[in-house]
Amino acid sequence: MAHTAPSRRSLQELEDAFIKVSFEADSRGDSDDPIKDPFYEPWFERGSGKFSDPTGFGATALRKLYPNYVVKSIVNAEVLGLPGTTVEPVTPADVISQLVFVPLARRIGDVTGVLTQSVRFGLFHVSWRGLEYLLYVTRFPAGFGESVVQYVLHDGPAENVEALVLAAGMFEHELHEEIFVFNQGWWSKDPGLWREVQKANWNDVILKDTFKIALQNDVRGFFASEDLYKALSIPWKRGLIMYGPPGNGKTISMKAIMKECDAKGYTPLYVRSFQSWMGEEASMSACFAKARQMAPCVLVLEDLDSLINNQNRSFFLNELDGLEDNDGLLIIGTTNHFEMLDPALSGRPSRFDRKYSFDDPDKDERALYAKYWQHKLKSNKDIDFPDSLVDEIAAATEKFSFAYLKEAFVSTLVLLAGKKEDEEKDFKTLLKGQIKTLRDQLDHSSLRDTIQATRSSGSGNSNASPSFGPRDQSALGRFAQSGRFSGGWNARPIEYHSNVAMPGGLPDAMGGNQLPMMMQGGGRDVRSMAKAAASLGRSFIA
Template sequence: MAAQHENNEPFILITREEDFTRPSAASSAGKDPLSGPWAERGSAKFEDAIGFGARKLRELYPKHTVIPFTYGINLLSFPKAYMQPISPPEMIANAVFVPLARKMGQSAGVLVDNVRFGAFSVAWQNYDYILYVMQYLHGAFETTQHFLLHEGPEEVARALLHAAGLWTNDLHEEIYVFDSGYWSKDANLWTEVQKADWEDVILEDGFKKNLQKDVFGFFDSEELYKSLAIPWKRGIIMFGPPGNGKTISMKAIMKDADAKGYAPLYVKSFRSWKGEEGAMVDVFSHARRMAPCVVVLEDLDSLINPGNRSFFLNQLDGLESNDGLLVIGTTNHLENIDPALRDRPSRFDRKFLFDNPTRGDRILYVQYWQNKLKSNKSIEFPDSLVEEVADATTDFSFAFLKEVFVSTLVILAGYNDGDDKPTFKEELNKQITALKKQLDHSPKNEIRPGQGELPGAWVRNPAQLPQFSERGHLDLRAVNQPRIYSTDPGLGRAQHPLMPGELAAPGDGSSEQTTRDGRDMRSRALAAAALGRSFLF
């Protein structure tokens, strides 16, 4: 490079390549002579953001331990640690509005600050830390990188990360759901499952007890299985026409299993970007890690097809150990399931038929509604009506029986005072007649309540509908809402998964946004608002 010397005489500066590769004084202090040259030559600086960040932080905080981390640890959501931004003016964050269910009120939504760069002071137990969070483009996708700093031994920092990692991977009123090739944690499904109650499952008592015994007796029999030198695994198929209690029974099983510490794992579909075989590997690998657990395969005949059947059988009954796995499948069409899967005892060795209710079952179900409505003084429900309804509903499924009562009650509720309102019995018989016509004109086992020409229900008086007016003032709940910080680059748009086949959930364009550790964004925003935390994500 040409330059001017002090005496204004021209000269040429020659630089040798080893001048760039010679270890610097800082790097020479260590024992590895390759560390410095590799950082200079191999990191490319702009590409190796992790290497640059770690080296720069060690330079800025020479007395601190610096630990980079990414997958499986969501420190910002760890409830046992207190966090505060070090310098809010220097933080870079995108404000994202996360809508919540409208039933929660007029302010059904929260603002989340999606952190692209920021530093937080962290307190956990009796220790202080510094957390750096940064997002950057890596290839076609954005990556979130964290650095945890502690002025002291590395073990103290690793202890915090270990505790946060355990918490991140635990279930917190959630159920694991596998869909589109990924495991995610679903708080909404957990909430729905909690509504199930065996008292609402109107089946013969002996049938219910046998089902419960087969499910939970399995988990209590580990030592028995081992003493007999047989694998501690089991498969159950619940089959029969639609609308006869398979789903609500499954929900009740999932609720009880969760309460007893046996995680329910719900498989929606084996469709995946890596193919159905790859999805099955992910499903059973995760199930083996979670064992003892319940694997739920709803609509088994649609999940298993000729293309994936052999691989599924290999996962279910192959060389790998499935100890502690209880696999429960449901189907409306048992005859469509391959005999190799259906009839071999080591695969699905127990089958429970959920058939259309007998007359005795129908009497039990009508009595169930009679008991529910006994406090309603406007409804006359004598014992004689119980047997009349049971006799008039031959071949009705439980779903059709439920529709009889639901439609009757909703239609009666739509009448105004002074209208020529039919009696409960009259409207009940009218709904039974309508459903019989639908039943007679539909293929057996293929109809569901709500299809066809079933009379609908509506609110007759528009004045009963809630009226909303324009509000020109600020909602103080929104103004005073504490900050919620997130490190999810996928907020509001499709995102790339962190660990394919593991716990991250990809954006699919739906309104149900999911965070990168698989938790439902809405449920986490709710939790933030409820706890008053500023940093939950």
């Protein structure tokens, strides 16, 4: 039997029938409310077959299921975490979630971690300020990651939904004992860095009074002088650079500035790196946009010589000098290598107005540092620390940085804590021994640097441009410790992030950062015991 070709009309009818059977739905549904927009039906009927739009599909489906409700989708505010809300799953068996174990720091206590639930799909009943809402939480793959979309449904005016979302958004984007940190292309709120900054104290910054007061007045005077700047018709912005060899107080001074500014309402913003998936220029734009939003604030750029390079320098200068309004921005940069900065950064006052040199301490500053430790240890009856020893230390530690001085004291305390009962070495003898050991290390390092510099100068590359490698990101990744991890529901995925605590060379209230040498004895962390005891003025001699 001969087969005849189907007509164009019959093919179209067959195609339409197949589409309806496969998708099992008509975009209009059974709603009694007629669609008034002539573009609405063809868009959702045919457009859904051309591209993936889960957010739009979800809103359309929910409007059909809840025709008397206001339906709003939100992506950047977490209603589940808003204080003052009561949240219950409508049908617990239908909630799809991931049970996530969040490890806690061992020093917190016997509890090693907590559990939290990260929702992938679920319907929740939300009560807030006497009003009732339904909240759908959905999560789906998007690009290289996942997207979280929440739908708020309310049997009432749209203003009630907007009030809830506004409150959730404001809470989500406010700081709650956190510091904004920019890294890998986005801003995050870091409670760990905030806690680290709170340990800083100007009393622990061992600098000459004239230098310290000048730095403090520069920061405090800027925020107090808005009216003066405007009266003189000059932009209310200022830039400072703190430079010098590592271990001489730049970081602890920065921590003290951030702590003071945060306490007075001037938000500190900390930039870890401009390197990101979107490129350094886009990262710079995002950083300055956030700073302008939060102004008046302090924008911290640590290791300027690594952040700014030949490729991004022009864009960075445009952000400093460009047409955008930078009123209220105090920009503080630090560098260990001032000579590597481009003159456009280091030599023009309108960009970075003042430069503070943190050189190796002179004899008077070394004496101040020795007196600092003398005061810390004065209540420890097992240590004899006369004024004469202060002078001896200041004389014997020429070219020592504050970090080297700190190591001399801490390693001495460790040796005292671990010495045997029949040993007769006292604090003074051990301290001088440690100073001699560190002196040998310092002299050896200086000789090695000299040899390396001689080899480099003879290689014919003396005019080569400096290399800007990736910044050190070796800190252990861990979960963000925040109020979300309390065992409740979370719409957002639980993510790891790096600890961005700032390194520091000077002692803080509880002993500061860990030092190179680690000694343990008898199952005890002797170094931690010694540092804690020294900070509290208690005896730690076994």
